[in-house]
Amino acid sequence: MNPALPLHLDAEPYPFEFRPTTxxxxxxxxxxxxxxxxxxxxxxxxxxxxxxxxxxxxxxLLAAWRxxxxxxxxxxxxxxxDLMDLPPAKRHRGRGARLIxxxxxxxxxxxxxxxxxxxxxxxAPLPAEPVIDKPGKGAFYATDLHAILQNRxxxxxxVTGVTTEVCVHTTVREAxxxxxxxxxxxxxxGSYFPEFQTAALKMISxxxxxxxxxxxxxxxxxxxxxx
Ligand code: TIU
Numbered sequence: 243m244n245p246a247l248p249l250h251l252d253a254e255p256y257p258f259e260f261r262p263t264t265x266x267x268x269x270x271x272x273x274x275x276x277x278x279x280x281x282x283x284x285x286x287x288x289x290x291x292x293x294x295x296x297x298x299x300x301x302x303l304l305a306a307w308r309x310x311x312x313x314x315x316x317x318x319x320x321x322x323x324d325l326m327d328l329p330p331a332k333r334h335r336g337r338g339a340r341l342i343x344x345x346x347x348x349x350x351x352x353x354x355x356x357x358x359x360x361x362x363x364x365x366a367p368l369p370a371e372p373v374i375d376k377p378g379k380g381a382f383y384a385t386d387l388h389a390i391l392q393n394r395x396x397x398x399x400x401v402t403g404v405t406t407e408v409c410v411h412t413t414v415r416e417a418x419x420x421x422x423x424x425x426x427x428x429x430x431x432g433s434y435f436p437e438f439q440t441a442a443l444k445m446i447s448x449x450x451x452x453x454x455x456x457x458x459x460x461x462x463x464x465x466x467x468x469x
Contacts, residue, residue, distance in 0.1 A: 253425060271403050271409050282352045285336070285351060289434060293405070293432040293434065299430045314367075317374045317403070317413075318361060320376075323353055374386070382413065414454055428458055
């Protein structure tokens with residue numbers, strides 16, 4: 243790969259000028275609390291099985307990204323054990339059987355250090371890969387993500403993870419306002435609601451790419467493999 247030359251990657255609404263050496267793979271909230279039974283996702287009334295189809299394509303993209311020595315970052319949504327960073331409205335909204343901080347089968351729901359808060363084993367971070375702990379839906383709010391990306395010279399983001407219309411969307415919007423070009427592979431992001439998946443992806447690429455570009459992991463892998 244010649245780092246001086248962008249790769250023209252097939253995407254919506256038009257080709258993405260992909261510069262892998264200044265692009266980070268940002269994997270959002272692939273945590274047991276969202277993808278396994280007994281966690282936060284299920285306590286909100288969702289079917290976690292809807293998200294599990296994203297695991298295999300994320301694994302493949304992550305393996306290719308790591309093999310090229312490119313920047314990988316992970317995020318986790320969660321709160322302090324003392325709940326001091328948890329807005330009261332966030333705790334009570336949802337009105338599920340269990341609230342954030344309550345004890346469930348994977349420990350306290352959405353609390354840092356608990357089993358459910360950890361990233362699923364299939365996508366476990368390597369020691370050199372930064373993990374951003376975030377109290378909100380967006381990965382930039384109240385975190386050091388922007389500083390880390392700036393210090394690493396990152397200008398583009400491939401954003402994957404869950405859920406498409408909540409934490410992925412919020413993060414893409416925050417990144418867009420900070421000047422990052424965001425590319426979202428549709429098979430690597432998942433929603434509990436098929437109709438939200440479709441709408442959220444359209445909202446990214448509509449209006450000439452108002453928030454970014456949408457593609458597939460296969461297209462990214464082909465671009466990385468070269469002609
Ligand atoms: N509920 C839902 O769809 N998502 C979240 O609460 N957090 C993330 O998307 N990570």
